[in-house]
Structures are given as C-alpha cells and as structure tokens.
Amino acid sequence: MSMTESLEEPVGTGPFAWYQRADRKVRRVFWTCSVAWTLDAMDALVYQYLIPVIIVAFGVTLAQAAAIASASYFASAIGGWMGGWLADKFGRVRILQLTILWFSVFSFLSGFAQTYEQLLFLRVLQGVGFGAEWAVGAVLLGEIVARKDRGKALGSVQSGVAVGSGLAALLAGPFVAMFEPELGWRIVFWIGILPALLIFFVRRGDDDSEVFKENKAKRDAEKKSVTPLEIFCPKYLRITALAALLAVGAQGAGYSVSSYLTTFLQNERGISASTAGIFVLLNSAGAFFGLIANAYFSDRFGRRMAFRMFGAAFIVATIVYLCAPLGSHAYLLIPAGFVQAFCQFGLYGSFGPYFTELFPTQIRASGQAFAYNFGRAVSGIFIQGVAILAATVALNVSMTVMGVIGVICALIATVLLPETVGRDLRELDEGRAPEATG
Known part of the structure; x- marks a missing residue:
C-alpha cells in the first residue's frame, strides 16, 4: 500500500481503529516513541x-533547586533545536537513537553528583538530549501515520507524559522513602539509564518516512543544504514565532x-x-485521559479549538484545585486533582500533530523542535516566577497567577495560527496547503 493510499483511509469508529489499520513500521515507531x-x-x-529532597540533600533554597530545572529546560531548547536540524539533515531515526542514548546516560550520571554545581552541570547536559527526543520522534511518527489519524497517534504518544508523571511520583514519593535520604534520590536518577535500550527497536534507514526520503533526495539533487537558521527566514518566521508562543x-x-505540586501539597x-x-x-x-481526549477531540474539531477548550478549562480547574478551601481531605483533593491534571x-495533546502540519518537510524537525523546546526553555521563567512571587504571596496564588498568564499566551497564538487538521504534508511541501478553515 502506498503512502498516498494510507493517507486516504477512513478514520473508522473504534477508539483504536487507527492502530489496527497501522502497518508494522508505524506500530514499531509508535511504541518506540511512546x-x-x-x-x-x-x-x-x-x-x-x-x-x-534536593533542598535537604544539598542544603539549597527553593529558588536554587528550581534553577536546576530552569537550566535544564533552557539547555533542552538548544539541544532540541540542534537535534531537529540534524534530523532534517541526516534522518529522523538516526538522531532519535542518538538523543535517547544521550539523555539516558546523563540521567544516570546525575545520580553520582556530589555537589549542587555538579548536579546542575549534569542536568544541563541531560537537557540537551531531552530536548530533541520528543520532537524528532513526533516528526517521524507524524510523517508515516495516516493524516486523518495524526492527532490520535501523536496524542497517544504524548499521553506517555502522564504515565511518566505517575512513575515519577512513585519514585519521588514511596520509592525514595524506602531508602536512606542520601541514597534514594540517587537510585531514582540511576534508573534513567533504561531508555537507552530503545535504540535497538527502530531501524536507521528503513523507518524514516517516505516524504522525508523524497524531500532529501530532491534537496541532494538540487544541492540544497539545510541550515538551522532556515526556520527564521521571512517565509517561515511568522509560523516559527507563533508556534513558539x-x-x-x-x-x-x-x-x-x-x-x-508536591511542595504545595506538603507545605500548604x-x-x-x-x-x-x-x-x-x-x-x-x-x-492520561486528558491527553487521550485531546487526541480524538483535535482530529474531530481542529487543533486550535482543542487548545482553546483545554486552556479555558485549565484556568477554572487550577483555581479550584489550588485556591478553593479543600484542606487536606483526600476525598476532595483527589477528584479535584484528577480534573486539574485532565x-x-x-492542553499539551495537540502539539505533535499541529507542529508537524505547520512546517514543511525540509525544516519540519527543526521548526517543531525549536518551537516546542523554546517553550520548555521559557517555561523556566514561569518556574522561577512562581518561586519569586512565592516570596511575597502564598505559593498557591503564585502558581495560579503564572498558570493563567501562560494560558493567555497560548490562546493569543491560536488566534493568529492557521487550522491544519488533516493537512497533506506533500501539499504543504509544494506550497498548496490551505490556510485557516475555522
């Protein structure tokens, strides 16, 4: 079956119909990326x-501990952008393997840090690989899955962040509590070596998309090079800037x-x-359910509407969860937390399909990686902003204020960006893709 034919297949009615129709290559890439x-x-x-735990282990302040997270996200922007450019130049699979190996190794090494400065340095290097992995994988899957199922496939991959969050909560809470304070957090970082095993499950040449191979062959024939700055040329600058916003x-x-969140639950x-x-x-x-719901919602009603609906719901749910008088009652906090997390x-669920459909093939990984990881880097300002505001107001108030500011930025971007749901990537490469439809 040709790629064109697979793109035209109907969506189907079952929640997993897209996966049932997918061939072995799509499934293998899907599970590796997930x-x-x-x-x-x-x-x-x-x-x-x-x-x-880090505050106690290294004797640092909340702001200093948060600075490590901020620095890691900033490094992810640089690493992600460069990783995306390399994926556009050399192939999606090869760079996906490299980035998985990179962030796994430095995650593992973080467990050996003896000082605050060492941990900061290692987490920055970890961020370099961390930044490229999702974007490169999302581009790869977005190019090989049927376009009418792009939101569902990439939204399902994105749902892995919820599983990862759950695993992180188990590791940082009950798991760490099983060990001496100095040892527990180190073991958690050592577990970070596990993703390195995934590099053996994708095939460097075979698993790259046909649309990428065709585009690369055309570039090679015309002797056109790919540069990381191409996403900032006048033709693409507006899309790059709005996607980043x-x-x-x-x-x-x-x-x-x-x-x-854990600091809020413990201290407040x-x-x-x-x-x-x-x-x-x-x-x-x-x-998890929020990401899956977005995946199906965005394929049905559009990428922009998905961001708008979940953004508005985020504001309401966050105000209730953080500011309502729920006390420490589990029967109130658990359902409120479930809705807030949903x-x-x-809100993140449509990043993969939307960014894949915004950028043409020759700069798709560069544009997607830059936009997504620029967001990660600048989110460090939000993280620090919460810590700074918390010096003068309650932590829950500072968390809420910065969260609302973030949603406003996202909503502004959706007004100015086009709708892309169901976009044919080949038409986008030829400059024939339609503009906003809603």
Whole structure:
C-alpha cells in the first residue's frame, strides 16, 4: 500500500481503529516513541517532584533547586533545536537513537553528583538530549501515520507524559522513602539509564518516512543544504514565532503547577511526602485521559479549538484545585486533582500533530523542535516566577497567577495560527496547503 493510499483511509469508529489499520513500521515507531517519551518525561518530572529532597540533600533554597530545572529546560531548547536540524539533515531515526542514548546516560550520571554545581552541570547536559527526543520522534511518527489519524497517534504518544508523571511520583514519593535520604534520590536518577535500550527497536534507514526520503533526495539533487537558521527566514518566521508562543504558553502554564505540586501539597495542604506522591500519581490518571481526549477531540474539531477548550478549562480547574478551601481531605483533593491534571495535560495533546502540519518537510524537525523546546526553555521563567512571587504571596496564588498568564499566551497564538487538521504534508511541501478553515 502506498503512502498516498494510507493517507486516504477512513478514520473508522473504534477508539483504536487507527492502530489496527497501522502497518508494522508505524506500530514499531509508535511504541518506540511512546516508551521513550514516557521515560523521558519521567526523568524530567522526577527532578521537580524531588525538589524537597534536593533542598535537604544539598542544603539549597527553593529558588536554587528550581534553577536546576530552569537550566535544564533552557539547555533542552538548544539541544532540541540542534537535534531537529540534524534530523532534517541526516534522518529522523538516526538522531532519535542518538538523543535517547544521550539523555539516558546523563540521567544516570546525575545520580553520582556530589555537589549542587555538579548536579546542575549534569542536568544541563541531560537537557540537551531531552530536548530533541520528543520532537524528532513526533516528526517521524507524524510523517508515516495516516493524516486523518495524526492527532490520535501523536496524542497517544504524548499521553506517555502522564504515565511518566505517575512513575515519577512513585519514585519521588514511596520509592525514595524506602531508602536512606542520601541514597534514594540517587537510585531514582540511576534508573534513567533504561531508555537507552530503545535504540535497538527502530531501524536507521528503513523507518524514516517516505516524504522525508523524497524531500532529501530532491534537496541532494538540487544541492540544497539545510541550515538551522532556515526556520527564521521571512517565509517561515511568522509560523516559527507563533508556534513558539503557543509552546511557551501551554508549557509555562503547566510547569507553573507541576513543578511545585508536591511542595504545595506538603507545605500548604499539610500532606506527607509519601502521601503527596500518591496524590500526584492519582492526578496522573487524569492527565492520561486528558491527553487521550485531546487526541480524538483535535482530529474531530481542529487543533486550535482543542487548545482553546483545554486552556479555558485549565484556568477554572487550577483555581479550584489550588485556591478553593479543600484542606487536606483526600476525598476532595483527589477528584479535584484528577480534573486539574485532565485539563493541564490535555492542553499539551495537540502539539505533535499541529507542529508537524505547520512546517514543511525540509525544516519540519527543526521548526517543531525549536518551537516546542523554546517553550520548555521559557517555561523556566514561569518556574522561577512562581518561586519569586512565592516570596511575597502564598505559593498557591503564585502558581495560579503564572498558570493563567501562560494560558493567555497560548490562546493569543491560536488566534493568529492557521487550522491544519488533516493537512497533506506533500501539499504543504509544494506550497498548496490551505490556510485557516475555522
């Protein structure tokens, strides 16, 4: 079956119809990207959940501990952008393998840090690989799956962040509590070596998409080179800037809450560290369903509408969860946390398909990696902003304020960007893709 024919297949009616129709290549890439993203997200989020432990282990302040997360996200922007450019130049699969290996090794080495400065250095290097992995994998899967199922496939991959969040909560809470304080957090980072095994499950040449191979062959024949700065040329600058603003807003909103969630539960709700980890784990169930709901919603109603609906819901759910008088009652906090996580993580669900459909093939990985990871880097400002505001107002208020600011940024971007649902990538390469349809 040709790629063109597979793109024209009907969506089907069952929730997993897209996967049932997918060939072995699509399934193999899907599972590799899903597991890699799950473990990638686990390693990034576990540091945020370990902030109270890191503060004690290294004798640092909340702002200093948050600075490591911010620095890691900033490094991910640089690493992601360069990784995307390399994927456009040499192939998606080859760079996907490299980035998985890179972030796994430096995650593992983080467990050997003896000083604050060493941990900062290692987490920065980990961020370099962390930044490229999701974007390169999302581009690869987005190019080989049927276009009418692009949202469902990439949204399902994105749901791995919820599983990763749940695993991170288990590791940072009950798991760490099983060991001596100095040892527990180190073991958690050592577990980060596991994703390295995934590099053996994708095939360097065979698993690259046909649209990429065709585009690369055309570039080679015309002797055209790919540069990382091409995404900033006048033809693409507007899309690059708006996609980056969307990523800044959505991720800044989310990280304003998730980065301090265990700290909030312990310090303002009076919940123990291990119990807070269980609460966050239960929140992750809401996150998973939010991402899956977005995946189907965006294929049905459009990428922009998905961001708008989940953004508005995020504001309401976050205000209730953080500011309502829920006390430390599990019967109130657990359902409120489930709904908040559903909205927060659901807000991310359309990044993969939307960014794949915004950029042409020759700069797709560069543009997607830059936009997504620029959002990660600037979200460090939101993380620091919460810490700075918390010096003068309650932590829950500072988390809410920064979260709302993030959503506003994302909503502005959706007004100015085109709708792309169902876009044919070959038509986009030829400059024939339609503009906004809604």
